[in-house]
Amino acid sequence: MxxxxxxxxxxxxxxxxxxxxxxxxxxxxxxxxxxxxxxxxxxxxxxxxxxxxxxxxxxxxxxxxxxxxxxxxxxxxxxxxxxxxxxxxxxxxxxxxxxxxxxxxxxxxxxxxxxxxxxxxxxxxxxxxxxxxxxxxxxxxxxxxxxxxxxxxxxxxxxxxxxxFSSNEVGNVTLLFESFAYRHGIPGEADFVFDARGLSNPHWDPELRAMTGRDPRVIEYLNAQDEVQLFTQQVRDLLDSWLPRLARDSTRSYITVAFGCSGGKHRSVYLAEHFAAWARDRHWPDVAVNHREIE
CATH class of the missing domain: 3.40.50.300 (P-loop containing nucleotide triphosphate hydrolases)
Incomplete structure (x- = not known):
């Protein structure tokens, strides 16, 4: 063929x-x-x-x-x-x-x-x-x-x-967005670590507790928080400035951006998924997501 x-x-x-x-x-x-x-x-x-x-x-x-x-x-x-x-x-x-x-x-x-x-x-x-x-x-x-x-x-x-399975060339570095729980330790391979524990926690809403940051209702809940909008905007500004520089200077083929919260189930998962979608919209060639506590 x-x-x-x-x-x-x-x-x-x-x-x-x-x-x-x-x-x-x-x-x-x-x-x-x-x-x-x-x-x-x-x-x-x-x-x-x-x-x-x-x-x-x-x-x-x-x-x-x-x-x-x-x-x-x-x-x-x-x-x-x-x-x-x-x-x-x-x-x-x-x-x-x-x-x-x-x-x-x-x-x-x-x-x-x-x-x-x-x-x-x-x-x-x-x-x-x-x-x-x-x-x-x-x-x-x-x-x-x-x-x-x-x-x-x-x-x-x-x-x-x-x-x-990713290239070392600038612009072809794989971005790995990872969620984790602080109580189980910070991922040792992370290049950037962002602490989401200051954001409103869906865990305290009984209707959202069993869900994860992938569920539409949790996404809707977090999207409605002004503090979440401020957090994501500030992280986007930082990553926009520094990810291309790290990619040009790095000899590795992937960069890990980690988001942590208390349980690694709601806020960190939401943020990892949010920024993976953001990176794809920026036409970053290879984007991956790993949810350490729920996969």
């Missing part, structure tokens, strides 16, 4: 072991503006790519697809070969494989109480993990990047992906 006529420029195929972080990766790519599809049967990938001839999808230039052991493709050797055949001069395609140690995977499945996809065939958990690793070994061999997440938490994984 030729992608030159469709406008599709980037394809990231996400594969790897269950529990190693593929779902987090897809959410991160979605934040980066990729069109994301999970658990696509590998044999349908060429046909799916051809749908980007549809004029409704021609504005999509970056695609991330999750393919794993749940695929009905059959032999993983054939899967690896088919992925290799999709590499063309027109399409920037990368295969990212998520790996993890057996011990850590066992602990993660125990903590989440989720069933391993291959457990449905009656395999004990450890046997299922080993069988999946065997099935996907050919894909691991042809991967452009193998990311071992044995010592990663969600936040480190997101930051690593942002670092790998």
């Amino acid at each position: 030729s992608t030159s006529a469709t406008g599709l420029q980037k394809l990231v195929v996400i594969s790897g072991l269950s529990g190693a972080g593929k779902s987090v990766a897809l959410r991160t790519f979605e934040d980066l503006g990729y069109y994301c599809v999970d658990n696509l049967p590998a044999e349908l990938l060429p046909a799916f790519l051809s749908t980007f001839d549809n004029e409704d999808l021609t504005r999509t230039t970056s695609l991330a697809v999750g393919i794993d052991a749940r695929s009905r493709y059959g032999q993983s050797r054939n899967l690896a070969q088919s992925l290799q055949e999709l590499r063309t001069g027109d399409l920037d395609m990368r295969v990212v494989f998520f790996d993890c140690s057996e011990q850590v995977l066992l602990q993660r499945f125990a903590d989440t109480r989720r069933r391993h996809p291959l457990s449905n065939s009656g395999l004990p958990l450890l046997d299922a993990i080993r069988e999946e690793a065997r099935m996907l070994a050919p894909v691991r061999e042809i991967a452009d990047m193998v990311l071992d997440t044995s010592h990663h938490n969600v936040h480190r994984l997101r930051r690593d992906l942002l670092s790998h």
Whole structure:
């Protein structure tokens, strides 16, 4: 398939072991503006790519697809070969494989109480993990990047992906807007930290307490506060002045702007979402959001 006529420029195929972080990766790519599809049967990938001839999808230039052991493709050797055949001069395609140690995977499945996809065939958990690793070994061999997440938490994984998949050039630095609760500590990687604890707290309204800063009623509540309008305007002025300078002088590929409040659920979440939308309106190429306490 030729992608030159469709406008599709980037394809990231996400594969790897269950529990190693593929779902987090897809959410991160979605934040980066990729069109994301999970658990696509590998044999349908060429046909799916051809749908980007549809004029409704021609504005999509970056695609991330999750393919794993749940695929009905059959032999993983054939899967690896088919992925290799999709590499063309027109399409920037990368295969990212998520790996993890057996011990850590066992602990993660125990903590989440989720069933391993291959457990449905009656395999004990450890046997299922080993069988999946065997099935996907050919894909691991042809991967452009193998990311071992044995010592990663969600936040480190997101930051690593942002670092790998954004440019170091000025104007292409990824902005990560993060919300957090002060009682759990300030994010160590933050370049800017803004304290929202002086703003009116929706937590004290019983009707808003169970909601988050993403909910329309909480947004409406905070938008109506003069102090919130003053706070956001002053932060916008500061970021307008200093973000471009930091981007020009930084050797990193992302900048983190963190907003903290007491519980990390209402005010900080509202502000992270607000400024992510603001940055997109400013046509900043890559914008991501991470809500540390609610994700």
